[in-house]
Amino acid sequence: MMPVVQLLRAALKHAGNRPPRCVMQTTSAVHGVRTHASSCTDGDKPKVLITGGLGQLGVGLAKSLRRRFGKFNVILSDIRKPPNHVYNNGPFIFSDILDYKNLREIVVNNNISWLVHYSAVLSAVGEHNVALAKEVNITGFHNILDIANEHGLRVFVPSTIGAFGPSSPKDPTPDLCVQRPRTIYGVSKVHAELMGEYYHQRYGLDFRCLRYPGIISADSQPGGGTTDYAVQIFHAAVKSGHFKCNLRSDTRLPMMYIDDCIRATMEFLEAPDDVLVSRTYNINAMSFTPQDLTCEIQKVLSDFKVTYNADPVRQAIADGWPKALEDSAARQDWGWKHEYDLPQLVQTMLTHITLGNKLARAF
Numbered sequence: 001m002m003p004v005v006q007l008l009r010a011a012l013k014h015a016g017n018r019p020p021r022c023v024m025q026t027t028s029a030v031h032g033v034r035t036h037a038s039s040c041t042d043g044d045k046p047k048v049l050i051t052g053g054l055g056q057l058g059v060g061l062a063k064s065l066r067r068r069f070g071k072f073n074v075i076l077s078d079i080r081k082p083p084n085h086v087y088n089n090g091p092f093i094f095s096d097i098l099d100y101k102n103l104r105e106i107v108v109n110n111n112i113s114w115l116v117h118y119s120a121v122l123s124a125v126g127e128h129n130v131a132l133a134k135e136v137n138i139t140g141f142h143n144i145l146d147i148a149n150e151h152g153l154r155v156f157v158p159s160t161i162g163a164f165g166p167s168s169p170k171d172p173t174p175d176l177c178v179q180r181p182r183t184i185y186g187v188s189k190v191h192a193e194l195m196g197e198y199y200h201q202r203y204g205l206d207f208r209c210l211r212y213p214g215i216i217s218a219d220s221q222p223g224g225g226t227t228d229y230a231v232q233i234f235h236a237a238v239k240s241g242h243f244k245c246n247l248r249s250d251t252r253l254p255m256m257y258i259d260d261c262i263r264a265t266m267e268f269l270e271a272p273d274d275v276l277v278s279r280t281y282n283i284n285a286m287s288f289t290p291q292d293l294t295c296e297i298q299k300v301l302s303d304f305k306v307t308y309n310a311d312p313v314r315q316a317i318a319d320g321w322p323k324a325l326e327d328s329a330a331r332q333d334w335g336w337k338h339e340y341d342l343p344q345l346v347q348t349m350l351t352h353i354t355l356g357n358k359l360a361r362a363f
């Protein structure tokens with residue numbers, strides 16, 4: 001296991017204060033409708049709004065953005081009440097992405113220049129509530145796009161491995177290929193990719209989109225996706241020594257540790273406009289099956305046991321998804337490079353969860 005000191009060092013390295021880079025947009029609108037000006041000039045840090053910020057990814061991203069741009073330049077928002085540690089650590093406001101007027105007020109009153117759009121209904125929950133997924137992922141996204149365009153914002157919208165389907169090439173899946181997803185989540189993400197790219201070429205909107213793999217984090221819980229097992233398995237390994245997996249043991253999917261995901265997002269958000277050949281990029285780190293992950297955990301916790309009871313909805317979704325993403329364009333255009341492979345992921349997750357549980361018991 002990675003010693004605590006090493007973990008702390010890695011955390012401090014992440015916190016390093018690089019000076020903010022000046023990012024000028026050189027976008028010119030093809031139809032000559034409008035050209036957006038710079039989003040961030042030297043000494044003029046962006047004001048960032050994160051929607052859906054209380055999910056698995058938002059709090060971690062806010063922490064990193066605040067280190068870089070200042071605590072009060074990053075506003076987290078959601079429709080849920082934040083836990084105290086979030087409420088006490090920086091600006092938080094209520095924002096329902098389905099309420100256009102409220103979104104506009106927030107953007108205007110806070111002089112927002114970058115919008116990170118994290119609100120979503122994920123793959124498994126979406127299949128159980130298609131109407132809700134349609135509303136949040138499509139209607140809500142339209143509001144975000146229009147607000148961003150109206151106010152000249154840089155807008156980051158994550159897409160996903162779920163934007164591909166059974167007819168896409170699977171191993172690896174290129175940036176550009178057939179996209180015929182069979183979930184409402186996937187359909188809404190392809191729609192977001194295409195609408196964002198259309199607004200970019202039609203209006204000069206600074207739309208940026210990364211296709212994330214399944215994200216694995218120790219101190220935030222996943223929100224109802226198909227890859228959730230890869231987070232839950234670690235908590236079960238530490239807590240009870242047994243895990244019932246809702247995917248088949250041989251289901252290979254692309255995955256990424258949250259620190260890599262946050263770093264990719266920050267680097268992509270700050271990439272100069274003229275290096276971005278595309279507006280939507282795959283990013284990849286590792287791929288594994290539940291069986292591979294179990295074996296790696298058993299190297300540390302030899303008594304850990306896993307049983308399999310595949311959930312038909314999640315299994316059908318996973319069977320249509322890529323096994324790995326081809327991400328050479330992201331590596332070439334803006335320097336993407338992952339740091340965590342499977343062994344580092346397992347060491348880091350087990351260390352964080354064990355430490356977190358010890359701290360929780362101490363207080």
Ligand SMILES: NC(=O)c1ccc[n+]([C@@H]2O[C@H](COP(=O)([O-])OP(=O)(O)OC[C@H]3O[C@@H](n4cnc5c(N)ncnc54)[C@H](O)[C@@H]3O)[C@@H](O)[C@H]2O)c1
Pocket residue numbers: 051052053054055056057058077078079080095096097098117118119120121122136140158159160161211212213214215216221222223224225227
């Ligand atoms: N976590 C992953 O593995 C993963 C992988 C690929 C892509 N993504 C994408 O990254 C983004 C963030 O993912 P996450 O895992 O944090 O999601 P999550 O499900 O954990 O969180 C989504 C948040 O959206 C909020 N929300 C729902 N309806 C809303 C509304 N009407 N207005 C405002 N907020 C609303 C929820 O309260 C929740 O806090 C999503 O777009 C997701 O599709 C995530």
Ligand SMILES: C[C@@H](O)[C@H](N)C(=O)O
Pocket residue numbers: 122123124160161162185212213214215224225226227228
């Ligand atoms: C992969 C990603 O989009 C999400 N974790 C889901 O499984 O739905």
